[in-house]
Amino acid sequence: MAGEYEDIACMVREFAEKEIREAVPEDDLYPDAGFREPLYSRAGEVGFLSLLLPEDAGGAGECPAALAEVLYELSRVDASVAAVVFCQAFAHSVLCAAGRADLAAAEGFIASTVYDDPLDLAGGLSAAEGPDGWLLSGSCEDVALGPVAASLLLPASTGDGTALFLVPVAEEVRLSEPLLTLGLRACPLCDVSLDAAPATLVASGTAALDAYVGSVALMRGPAAAISAGIAAGSFAEGLEYCRGRYQGYKLIIDHEQMRAELGRIRAEALASRELFRSACRDGGADGGSLGLTVQLLAGEMAARATTDGVQVLGGYGYCHDCGQEKRMRDAKQAQCFFGCKELMLQDLTAAALA
Amino acid sequence: METTITADRERETARAAPATPNVSNEAYRRKLERVDAPPLSEMFQGMNMLKHIDPKYFHEMERALERARRLAREEAAPLVLEVDRALQRDPEDLEPVWELVRLAGRAGMFSLLIPKRYGGAGLPLIASAVIWEELCSVCAGFGNLVGAHYLGYLPLYASMKLRTWEKVCREITATERGERPVIMSLSLTEPLVGSDHTEAELIPGAKIQSEATPVPGGYMLNGTKVFISNGSVSGYSLVIMPTDRTRKLETLTAFVVPASAEGFHVDRDEHKMGQKACPATVMVYEDVFVPESHRVMPVGGLAKVLDIMGPTRICVGAISTGIARGAYEKARDLAMTHTMRGRPIIQHQWAQVILSEMLMNVHTARATYTEAGYCDLAWGTGKSVPMVRGGYRMKQLADRAMDTEVAKRFTDDEDRVAALLDRVLAMKSVNVPMEAGYGSVAKVKCSDAAMINAALALDLAGKAGLRHDRGLEKVFRDAKLVQIYEGTNELNRLSFFQRFVAKMDPSIHVFDRE
Numbered sequence: 001m002a003g004e005y006e007d008i009a010c011m012v013r014e015f016a017e018k019e020i021r022e023a024v025p026e027d028d029l030y031p032d033a034g035f036r037e038p039l040y041s042r043a044g045e046v047g048f049l050s051l052l053l054p055e056d057a058g059g060a061g062e063c064p065a066a067l068a069e070v071l072y073e074l075s076r077v078d079a080s081v082a083a084v085v086f087c088q089a090f091a092h093s094v095l096c097a098a099g100r101a102d103l104a105a106a107e108g109f110i111a112s113t114v115y116d117d118p119l120d121l122a123g124g125l126s127a128a129e130g131p132d133g134w135l136l137s138g139s140c141e142d143v144a145l146g147p148v149a150a151s152l153l154l155p156a157s158t159g160d161g162t163a164l165f166l167v168p169v170a171e172e173v174r175l176s177e178p179l180l181t182l183g184l185r186a187c188p189l190c191d192v193s194l195d196a197a198p199a200t201l202v203a204s205g206t207a208a209l210d211a212y213v214g215s216v217a218l219m220r221g222p223a224a225a226i227s228a229g230i231a232a233g234s235f236a237e238g239l240e241y242c243r244g245r246y247q248g249y250k251l252i253i254d255h256e257q258m259r260a261e262l263g264r265i266r267a268e269a270l271a272s273r274e275l276f277r278s279a280c281r282d283g284g285a286d287g288g289s290l291g292l293t294v295q296l297l298a299g300e301m302a303a304r305a306t307t308d309g310v311q312v313l314g315g316y317g318y319c320h321d322c323g324q325e326k327r328m329r330d331a332k333q334a335q336c337f338f339g340c341k342e343l344m345l346q347d348l349t350a351a352a353l354a
Numbered sequence: 355m356e357t358t359i360t361a362d363r364e365r366e367t368a369r370a371a372p373a374t375p376n377v378s379n380e381a382y383r384r385k386l387e388r389v390d391a392p393p394l395s396e397m398f399q400g401m402n403m404l405k406h407i408d409p410k411y412f413h414e415m416e417r418a419l420e421r422a423r424r425l426a427r428e429e430a431a432p433l434v435l436e437v438d439r440a441l442q443r444d445p446e447d448l449e450p451v452w453e454l455v456r457l458a459g460r461a462g463m464f465s466l467l468i469p470k471r472y473g474g475a476g477l478p479l480i481a482s483a484v485i486w487e488e489l490c491s492v493c494a495g496f497g498n499l500v501g502a503h504y505l506g507y508l509p510l511y512a513s514m515k516l517r518t519w520e521k522v523c524r525e526i527t528a529t530e531r532g533e534r535p536v537i538m539s540l541s542l543t544e545p546l547v548g549s550d551h552t553e554a555e556l557i558p559g560a561k562i563q564s565e566a567t568p569v570p571g572g573y574m575l576n577g578t579k580v581f582i583s584n585g586s587v588s589g590y591s592l593v594i595m596p597t598d599r600t601r602k603l604e605t606l607t608a609f610v611v612p613a614s615a616e617g618f619h620v621d622r623d624e625h626k627m628g629q630k631a632c633p634a635t636v637m638v639y640e641d642v643f644v645p646e647s648h649r650v651m652p653v654g655g656l657a658k659v660l661d662i663m664g665p666t667r668i669c670v671g672a673i674s675t676g677i678a679r680g681a682y683e684k685a686r687d688l689a690m691t692h693t694m695r696g697r698p699i700i701q702h703q704w705a706q707v708i709l710s711e712m713l714m715n716v717h718t719a720r721a722t723y724t725e726a727g728y729c730d731l732a733w734g735t736g737k738s739v740p741m742v743r744g745g746y747r748m749k750q751l752a753d754r755a756m757d758t759e760v761a762k763r764f765t766d767d768e769d770r771v772a773a774l775l776d777r778v779l780a781m782k783s784v785n786v787p788m789e790a791g792y793g794s795v796a797k798v799k800c801s802d803a804a805m806i807n808a809a810l811a812l813d814l815a816g817k818a819g820l821r822h823d824r825g826l827e828k829v830f831r832d833a834k835l836v837q838i839y840e841g842t843n844e845l846n847r848l849s850f851f852q853r854f855v856a857k858m859d860p861s862i863h864v865f866d867r868e
Contacts, residue, residue: 329827
């Protein structure tokens with residue numbers, strides 16, 4: 001798997017070193033620092049923001065496995081950038097699955113509810129069909145990419161069930177101030193309230209649910225890739241620190257206890273990498289159970305690896321200047337893509353019973 | 355010199371071929387039996403103390419709890435998220451921190467352990483544990499802001515430099531309810547030295563860069579101290595430095611340095627992940643002159659009393675328990691007000707199990723630090739707080755005695771103080787290593803519980819827990835620090851092993867030089 005995408009991985013590594021690494025601490029101050037538009041112009045130019053779009057819609061026509069490799073490499077340096085790419089890809093995936101790749105080809109970011117449970121959609125929004133088309137009203141929390149989006153991909157109830165809509169950000173759309181979140185801070189979130197906002201119907205009924213849930217199943221591997229990349233970054237920084245600093249009479253790396261700790265982090269980083277690759281090979285078969293398993297386990301492993309990664313650096317690991325505390329926050333936030341992990345466990349057993 | 359070289363060679367040889375503990379040796383076996391079958395009084399510290407507890411102690415604890423609860427829930431709770439947000443925006447703007455300092459000062463939090471004679475509440479250290487738990491259940495940064503003050507104060511109290519101690523006490527109580535309360539910090543950690551500062555065996559190898567050079571009338575302090583809790587808001591810092599960097603263990607000592615001292619400046623406050631209300635400061639000492647009267651420990655005396663870190667680690671246990679409890683309470687509240695798949699979260703069985711687990715962790719952690727606290731009272735430095743029925747009142751008498759000219763004259767002579775300390779540490783009824791070991795148990799187990807609960811809270815809440823405005827993600831950020839400070843949990847595990855296991859056999863090396 002890695003060999004197949006080695007060229008892409010090399011290109012992403014180079015991009016991450018050149019365009020991202022230096023600005024990570026500053027970008028992580030969002031929303032107190034600005035959103036780095038020029039970075040995403042560059043990311044768009046090299047195709048990171050349209051990886052899953054078919055070529056005839058102006059995209060790269062890549063599969064989720066390629067996307068996952070890109071996210072993995074980006075997350076080793078800054079998982080927030082990976083999260084932006086992930087959210088955009090998810091919106092594209094849903095639109096393409098609903099047969100509306102034409103809508104996906106529009107300029108700008110498409111915000112979505114990637115932190116929501118796919119089986120618990122359309123909580124606060126309702127849609128009504130008027131003479132000039134659909135109008136959406138109500139509110140929706142934690143919309144990813146909301147503060148920087150050109151349009152919003154939102155579920156709403158129509159009276160006949162749940163449907164998916166694309167809402168251009170216009171005056172009927174009120175966005176809250178960007179939210180300060182635990183992690184992935186530079187992948188901005190906000191709350192949204194709509195007052196009869198004009199919307200384009202993307203899909204309704206079973207087609208909407210299939211497009212959404214199917215995309216979630218496909219994107220679990222890439223979500224796991226973000227976790228795996230964060231864990232890999234945690235190991236790399238921990239190793240570098242331990243090789244250069246003393247505790248008592250010897251280098252930290254020469255303490256067996258710390259070697260064991262680093263060994264655990266490395267094991268989790270390597271295992272989660274192999275897991276996301278296997279989920280992407282599976283491609284959503286098995287009713288999505290493998291993807292679900294991989295997202296769960298890779299998320300758990302990254303959370304442990306990054307908490308231990310802070311510990312390895314002690315007080316320094318707890319401060320903003322080094323990357324470890326950010327990784328710890330990012331890993332925990334990334335665990336929440338597509339809902340609460342406890343519900344994922346319920347779904348995994350439900351899938352076995354079905 | 356020759357003897358030292360020979361001894362070193364012997365040690366090197368021993369390390370080249372580590373000895374295998376000889377379990378067939380009779381003496382060794384007897385030691386093992388003793389360790390594996392301790393008397394009741396050592397096994398169950400709380401039960402051991404039951405027979406000694408003075409009812410006045412219980413009432414004092416009750417009052418302390420009530421006082422802290424009112425402060426935390428009614429006054430601090432409405433502010434702490436806002437303070438955390440402001441410090442996220444600008445960690446260098448200390449005004450939000452000062453607001454909390456004033457709040458704590460008005461509630462008398464900085465004079466809890468200061469004798470009543472000097473205007474304080476006269477509480478024993480161990481009674482303060484309930485206060486840390488209570489404050490930290492609302493905000494760990496706020497609790498630590500108060501706790502770190504005592505980290506500076508306690509070594510000064512233990513130093514028996516009564517005149518300096520009295521001066522600082524009076525200044526703390528006189529300013530406590532004002533605009534800029536005088537509080538304390540402990541300047542220990544350095545850029546290249548962290549936890550190894552807290553173990554006597556590691557100090558000779560530690561990369562300590564600071565030095566307090568003896569000069570006529572006092573000392574000239576040079577060096578940089580990092581991660582100093584309360585550093586930028588403290589009026590006095592207790593600064594730990596050797597007087598000779600080539601003989602660190604033999605010359606490590608402590609100085610009380612006012613923030614106004616010439617040559618001292620705050621370089622910056624660290625941008626920490628959590629516990630933002632308690633600033634972590636980089637403090638720079640450049641040719642800071644400190645008079646002899648402000649050296650508060652015999653030269654080399656600090657290493658001798660490092661085991662006395664035990665009680666402060668018990669306090670970290672209480673702080674951690676407060677964090678674990680705060681995580682539970684906030685998660686429970688959120689589970690009652692938010693729904694998942696059409697039902698309130700708290701109506702899901704899986705959520706009930708998580709909340710149950712979290713509350714069990716709180717109870718276990720509390721029992722752990724309480725047991726360690728009883729160990730301190732039974733065997734450790736807490737012995738100076740007599741608890742035998744009627745004897746608790748002795749503490750007030752002892753405080754009064756310390757305010758006499760006779761006592762002050764006695765403590766002016768540091769040789770006599772050092773001899774007294776040696777005698778106390780040698781007493782059969784004092785077991786400071788056991789107390790330090792229990793301190794490590796409390797620190798490690800309670801801080802792990804805090805981190806486990808903080809993570810469980812987020813697992814339960816899903817996306818609702820990720821937003822700053824809901825308060826749960828802050829607990830997660832705050833919790834991690836307690837596994838790091840006051841000696842990392844890794845170091846505490848080794849420290850515990852040394853005091854509870856390796857003590858049986860000198861051939862077991864813990865802090866090996868290899």
